[in-house]
Amino acid sequence: MDREVFETYDDDALENRILRSSLTACIALGEQARRREERRLHEAAQDKKVEGLIRKNSEAVKHAAQLEEALREAKAAAEKAKADGIAEGKAEAERAAAEAAKKAADEAQTAKERAAAEARGEAV
Known part of the structure; x- marks a missing residue:
């Protein structure tokens, strides 16, 4: 009788060890999957950020x-x-060209600075 109890105890202990190691393996696999998913989500967010900057x-x-x-x-x-030799039109056209050139240069510089700031990750 004592021998049967001892063998049953050994079988139960072995089964418990097997179950514990299986549970540990499942937990490890779950953690691995969670880390993989977090990494994938982070990479997707980075890709989206780069696409936005582009x-x-x-x-x-x-x-x-x-x-x-x-x-x-x-x-x-x-x-x-x-x-055409129109003096008044000539002066006005030169002023308009100068204003347009200044405006274009200012806006191009602003756009360039904004793109550079965004590329560095600064808030605009």
Whole structure:
């Protein structure tokens, strides 16, 4: 009788050790999966941030191109006014070209600074 009790006790102890080690393995796998998911979410957030910066930079480049086009048009209008020999129109066109050039330069510089600040991660 004592021998049967002892063998049953040994079987139960072995089963408990097996269950404990299985539970430990499951917990470790769960932790591993959680860390993997956290890493994936972090990488996805970083990718989204980079995509946003790229999009903002593209928009700034497009805006700068539009300003350059407006500047070229203003200069062309000034050249046309000069060619036509209209003194008043010439002076006005030169003023408009100068204003457009200054505005374009200011806006391009602002866009460049904003894109640089965003690339560094600063708030704009």
